[in-house]
Amino acid sequence: MPRTFAGSPVRDLLALTSRPEVISFAGGLPAPELFDVEGLRTAFDQALSRRTLQYAPTEGDPDLRGLIADRLSTRGLPTAVEDLLVTSGSQQALTLVVTALLEPGAVVVVEEPTYLAALQCFQLADARIVPVASDEHGVVPAALADVIERERPELLYLVPTFANPTGRTLSAGRRAEVAALADRHGLWVVEDDPYGELRYRGEPAPSLASMSDRVLYLGSFSKVGAPGMRLGWLRAPASIMRTLVIVKQAADLHTSAIDQAAAAAYLKANDLDEHIRGLCAAYRGRRDAMIGALPSTTPAGTRWSDPDGGMFVWVALPGEVDTSSLITAALARDVAFVPGAPFYATTPDRSTLRLSFTTNTVEEIVEGMRRLATVLRG
Structure with missing residues (x-):
């Protein structure tokens, strides 16, 4: 059945x-x-070639990865090309992480409420989802410490900047505490950041991934570019990147080469900021x-x-x-x-x-x- x-x-x-x-x-x-539309139309015209209609590397278009690495580094998250895996939207990036890290019954800690599609992803993996207390400033570090001691989770999932669905942002001080807990307990943290560049007031908080090598950073072109292109990226340390690449090979071999090339052409020719x-x-x-x-x-x-x-x-x-x-x-x-x-x-x-x-x-x-x-x- x-x-x-x-x-x-x-x-x-x-x-x-x-x-x-x-x-x-x-x-x-x-x-x-x-x-x-006009900028993207021009980019697709420039990108279309026999090369971009062919199979491509699983890791992603080198030019696009370099441009993404430069953007992340400029925003305060030092990133090299080899730190990045291009994915078919950041939703796929989360699916790859879950496949690579979680066995059935593994514990995943989430804020409550949290992103609905992430919950579905964890449920499909037969993970056990455990909530942690949060308030208007995001997850409460003392409550997280208690949950880690009690439940021994494999993964903490957060949308720390303008969270879906609440709109909350995890404060800078709490980010440092969360990163320290991840380091202390060897806990993997997913920092899902599709909305971080859509800031209307205040100053940006540092990325969690800039504070700990235990943080897997998910980004997306969907909210600042076009969601129909289905382009995202996953920033991960070398210790897990090889596994993530193999999981993606099994999932879809690689993300659309023409869409990646068009995104690279667009970023080269236009001021995304x-x-x-x-x-x-x-x-x-x-x-x-x-x-x-x-x-x-x-x-x-x-x-x-x-x-x-x-x-x-x-x-x-x-x-x-x-x-x-x-x-x-x-x-x-x-x-x-x-x-x-x-x-x-x-x-x-x-x-x-x-x-x-x-x-x-x-x-x-x-x-x-x-x-x-x-x-x-x-």
Whole structure:
């Protein structure tokens, strides 16, 4: 008999919100009108050749790896070409890590709530998922130390900068404590960082990977470039890189050579930092519009995050409400959100929901929040 698996509620919701009249705050999607279509078209034209239509090295395009290494080093994470493995999105990078490191029954520690697709990945590996306490500043180091002593985990998974779904950022001081715990206990840490460059205020915190060789760093072109290209990368020490390369060989041999070459051509010919500044300017206004509308959208006693960057606002309604029971009413009013329960590994807080502010314009956000108010306020 084939195994049975639960699908992603977020992906299921995206199918329900495909009607053009629906204003969806459900998917964590970049704004398509901000894609640099002309720049990417030129890059693909330059990249197309018999070489890029052929099989390619598993590790990835050398030019692209060099450009990624330079970007990471400039951002304070010293990186050499040989430290990097190009993957088919950062989701594949996580899958490779899980395959390489985890046996069935292995313990993985996560914040709660956390990224839904990561939970699915750990569940598919038959790992045992253990939550650790966190607050508005991220994972609590003392609680993590207790969990490590008690559970002896193989892996700690974190989205430390503008987390999905909460928008929280792990403070610099706590990052140092987490890195020290990883070194002390020989614990592998996954630092999943798809949103780190989408900062709208404040100063960047140092990468966890800059503090410990026990940290495996996951990055992505999806949020700052184009998700359809499915390009990510994994930065790992030499002690595990060979194993990761072999696992990727078994998974798909290599990531699309033409997409890698196009990304390299794009990075050589364009100022990605300037493009990201444009994204941040647009997304900052959209975040502000959503945060500004929340007091009139939600009932008294509601709490929400106020993220410094990323894509998401996390909302907790007062009382015993189950937000999954509100989806039908929301869709009937042509607005959508994601209930919070699927983001929990253990006992969910059903009064929570996730709102994404990046996909819609300010005007659409204002109208969508007006529609959502008729659902949440009754």
